[in-house]
Amino acid sequence: MNSSRRSFFKKSLMALAALPLIKSTEVLAEVACPQAAPKDAKALKKLLEADSSTGKRLDYVANAADSKNKKYKKGDNCAGCNFYADKKEVENYAPCSMAANRYVASCGWCKSFRAKK
Ligand code: SF4
DSSP: OOHHHHHHHHHHHHHHHHGGGSOHHHHHTOOOSSOOOOOSHHHHHTBOOTTSHHHHHHTOBSSGGGOOOTTOOTTOOGGGBTTBOGGGOBTTEEEEGGGTTEEEETTOBOTTOOBOO
């Protein structure tokens, strides 16, 4: 094996070894908005609807970019909110303590948004 082939294989093996180091959250961070409804039965049953009383009180939208609220800042969404329960996330939906633990879309937003610290 000549040195350029050996070098190629060595670099390829190093690249393959580095793949597991990419965090799955970084890969999953790209969520297409608006999101499809969750397939998970629990998340679907407890989904926060924008036109529900809680949804209206919070001025919630399932797609942050659709918000007309003057407090909304481009780039903010539920996934970046302190009240979004990351550990219980299912299909990019998670319970929100400000919305009576209803499941909100990671792409969503409401006027109670508070950026994660
Ligand atoms: S409080 Fe945060 S997580 Fe809950 S709906 Fe509002 S922006 Fe989304």
